[in-house]
Amino acid sequence: MRSDLLIRALKSRLRVPTKYVTSAPSPQNALDLFKGEWWSRLPEPFAYLKAGDADLFNDPRLAWAMERFGDGLGQRALELGPLEGAHSYMLERAGFGSVIAIEANPRAFLKCLIIKEVVGLPKTQFLCGDFLEYLRQKPQPFHSAIASGVLYHMTAPIELLARLSEATDRLYLWTHYYDQTRVSANKTLAARFSSQEKAEYVDFTYIFHRYRYKGSLRLREFCGGSRPYAHWLGREDILRALRHFGLDEIEIGFDTPDHPEGPAFALVAKRSGRS
Numbered sequence: 001m002r003s004d005l006l007i008r009a010l011k012s013r014l015r016v017p018t019k020y021v022t023s024a025p026s027p028q029n030a031l032d033l034f035k036g037e038w039w040s041r042l043p044e045p046f047a048y049l050k051a052g053d054a055d056l057f058n059d060p061r062l063a064w065a066m067e068r069f070g071d072g073l074g075q076r077a078l079e080l081g082p083l084e085g086a087h088s089y090m091l092e093r094a095g096f097g098s099v100i101a102i103e104a105n106p107r108a109f110l111k112c113l114i115i116k117e118v119v120g121l122p123k124t125q126f127l128c129g130d131f132l133e134y135l136r137q138k139p140q141p142f143h144s145a146i147a148s149g150v151l152y153h154m155t156a157p158i159e160l161l162a163r164l165s166e167a168t169d170r171l172y173l174w175t176h177y178y179d180q181t182r183v184s185a186n187k188t189l190a191a192r193f194s195s196q197e198k199a200e201y202v203d204f205t206y207i208f209h210r211y212r213y214k215g216s217l218r219l220r221e222f223c224g225g226s227r228p229y230a231h232w233l234g235r236e237d238i239l240r241a242l243r244h245f246g247l248d249e250i251e252i253g254f255d256t257p258d259h260p261e262g263p264a265f266a267l268v269a270k271r272s273g274r275s
Contacts, residue, residue, distance in 0.1 A: 027118045034111055040084045046119055056086035061254050061266045062148065063090070065172035068251060068268045072096045075143035078167060080131045081150040083108050085115035088124045091146065099124040100142075102131040104226055130226070132156065135163035144170045151175040151238070152262070153230045157208065158201040158241050165245035169271040174254070176262040178209040178232040189262055193232075204244050206237045235265070242269045 021029050031038065031051055038052035066072065074097035082088050082101035091099050101124055103109040109128045116124065127134070132154070145168040151157050152175050164171055183190050196209045208231035213224055224230065233241075242250060247269035254266040 030114045030118060033114065034107065037107070038084065038111070040086045042119065043089065049118070052084075056084070057089050059087065059090065059148075061174050062087050062146070062172065064253050065146075065266065065268050066090070066094050069144055069170055069172070072144065076100070076140075077144045077146060078102075078139075078142040079146040081105075081108075081148070081153075082112050082126065083149070085112040085119075085121060085124070085126070087146055087148060088112070088121055088126075089115070089119055092121055092123050096144070097123060100127065101125070102127045102129060102134055104128070104130050132160055132163065135160070135167055139167060141166075142168045144168060144172070146172050148172065148174040152177070152211070152232050153224050155227055155229070155231050156201070157231055157233050158199075158204060158206055158237075161238070161241045162201060162204075162245045165242070165247050165271075169247075171242075171247055171269045172266070173238075173269065174264065174266040175238070176232065176259065176264045177235045177238060179235065179257065179263045182257055182263045186260070186262075194229075204241060206233065206241065208233060232262070235263070239267075242267075246271050248272050 023029060027046070028049055031049055039054050040052045040056040041047065041054060042049050042051050043057040072091070073095040077091050077096045077099045079088055079091065079099055079101040082103050085101070088099050088101050101112065103112055103126060106128070109126060112126045115121070116126065131150075145164050147160075147164065151160060151173060154160050183193060192212050192214065194210050194212055196207055198205065198207050200206075211230045211232050213228055213230070239250060242248070249270040249272055250267055252265055252267045254264075256265065257263045
């Protein structure tokens with residue numbers, strides 16, 4: 001898709017209702033600005049509100065990671081791509097003292113602000129922008145970083161891992177990865193891959209596989225990357241990169257090679273000698 005078409009698709013998805021609300025103020029009124037577009041089901045005591053179906057506010061993958069992080073009391077966390085603020089909510093409930101959550105998708109950013117008002121997230125600051133550009137500015141280090149569902153949407157995935165290793169000693173990552181056998185067995189998934197190339201970032205050599213979003217870009221609920229394509233990494237290249245850039249203590253969980261959207265796994269990566 002050409003860049004001008006991508007911009008038009010983004011603008012069409014950004015529209016929100018302009019008709020005045022005539023009922024008394026309520027959290028549901030705010031949620032209904034994106035009626036039919038929510039992914040997440042709100043936690044108690046807000047579960048009576050109508051939003052999405054996914055139980056992301058009680059995501060077992062992040063709960064698993066936080067157990068391995070240990071006590072987050074008063075610590076600073078960085079979250080990439082908060083989507084609807086569900087993981088931000090979990091980080092606050094786990095005791096983190098502050099959360100910087102960076103979202104580049106305008107609709108997702110606005111939904112995060114609604115969630116902040118509905119459930120109350122006093123320790124979370126949502127920032128609208130590109131998190132890789134943020135990391136390139138070398139911010140003050142964070143105790144922990146959360147990168148769930150973002151790596152496989154990147155065009156520079158190895159740079160992201162390298163920048164994260166500079167910004168934190170503890171990383172939680174959930175991502176899809178490329179596996180030739182698994183992808184070939186899934187015709188729908190295989191049709192989205194167009195090529196593979198050898199590349200290098202700093203002194204790290206790897207192979208990426210180009211994934212094309214195709215018609216997904218025109219959907220309002222699209223929550224992928226900012227370009228018409230992304231570069232998927234193989235599982236071993238992800239693990240090699242983390243070790244290469246210093247996050248060398250790795251524990252893997254939720255390994256799902258048969259995930260319908262492509263093989264996926266979660267991991268916690270730490271720097272040796274750091275608690």
